[in-house]
Amino acid sequence: MKEDRKESVRKSGIYEKETGNPDGERKNQMQENVCAPETEAVLQRIRYDEKGLVPAVVQDEETKQVLMLAYMNEESLRRTLCTGTTWFYSRSRQALWNKGETSGHFQYVSKVSYDCDCDTILVIARQKGAACHTGNFTCFYRDFPQMK
């Protein structure tokens, strides 16, 4: 049964919401995702909104293009810092989400910064394949008409 769920999770790239079913498996996941003490200390500075989320901008390391904006909760930020690929929190699915797990288009993280107000995250990453589900390299592939 546990194996089935693990397999389903692996294929979908969607993990169960952290607040649900605190069973042994989840405990192990949590233990794997405690960062180094100096990282945990900085994590405490981050200010989440009333939904427990913070916007995260992802920028491609090589081309410097801004690729996307998604939302992180504390656990997805911790996993991003610990695992070296980006994790987000899907507001529509209410689930953690490891970008690339289904498409193979992972974002390999090289630097994570936070802004002056500690309420926005900037991830510099090497984008494999395309960031956008449309197949475009960046989600910002459409512009407003040129201004005069």
Added chain:
Amino acid sequence: MKEDRKESVRKSGIYEKETGNPDGERKNQMQENVCAPETEAVLQRIRYDEKGLVPAVVQDEETKQVLMLAYMNEESLRRTLCTGTTWFYSRSRQALWNKGETSGHFQYVSKVSYDCDCDTILVIARQKGAACHTGNFTCFYRDFPQMK
């Protein structure tokens, strides 16, 4: 009286919330801030959150650094598109805000893009002075400890 208010507005860089006092002066402001029809058509695609806001990422045109993230309502996005400098909506002050009006550190807009979901804005701009109120060029001047 009108002159006094205009002068106060000019100095503070803070305009009154758009929903207040729809007097003659505001009408003129609105008329000045209707964009070209093709721009207005694209404006209709943007999806705002339940507070009427959309996150806007600003990237420096020359250095490609991500400078800041702030929030826009429809009117601040329209003014950004029409005036050529960035306008935001301050959630704490509940007011429109022309970045640089008090500090002189304007952002001169060269391109405005929107993402695949039409719920995030990317502004490419030439930053005069510093984007951050701390004096740093970018608001993202602090990093998490280097990952292993």
